[in-house]
Amino acid sequence: MDGMGDGRTPGMNGTTVPPPHRHKMKMMHMTFFWGTQAEILFSGWPGTRTRMYALAIVFVFALCVLVEWLSHSRLFIPAKAGFAAGVLRSLVHALRMGLAYLAMLALMSFNGGVFLAAVSGHAVGFLAFASGAFGKPEEVYRPDAGKAAADLPLMSC
Template identity: 75%
Template structure:
């Protein structure tokens, strides 16, 4: 350490302190919301998407809605549980797809945009109405019949598992 700036580390006596300025940025930083807000100017999932155009914002809401309907469909699909590695692998891949899409919906909700929140809730509600217990207008399962809710009342909510 001796011999370096009279026994001092650079920056210790203030005489050798150098300041660096960050390079100039040519893009505007967008404020990150930490509470719900209403507006069409937000970023959902990707940088600069949907941008400032109202039509793209509406498309983003439709995307989030469809994403949540798809998550509900995958949650209520019944695939035959056949013995074998291929069947188990297919079910595992479908589960991974469902979880990936659910996490994608959660990330969209983290934009804290009120419209995105309402689109996600509406998508889950419509998906549940359409696909739970054979759909809104279908014949409900018989208690004790095949399916994930065997032996349970047909009007019961699906089990919550964490």
């Protein structure tokens, strides 16, 4: 029982010890919330300005479209095989996974707008690059027809 009321604790020889210095910590949302006051990916970003929040939403949307493009694109000549082609495919896979994890970290802000931007980005990317809505669906859904559907295997959970 210290009886001092100011947070100090009794020390040796009748002296008092001040409380340890504590950093003021922010609480992180653990449920979805709606609003522009969010931290996405970096401390203090996008801040309190609505324009920066809109930029963050556009960034997450574009990031998810890019992940879908990398997942379904044909960047390399299929006839080329070997070590160099394997290294290039591995680098593209690492880039795709890094971007997908970055999108996942943005989603961990639990902001409803970020969630909708990520889902919309993946949907638009899939529509543009894999759905067959703009032609050649047989290459997308029939990789056994003589052509590979994409350079990289599809991501799976």
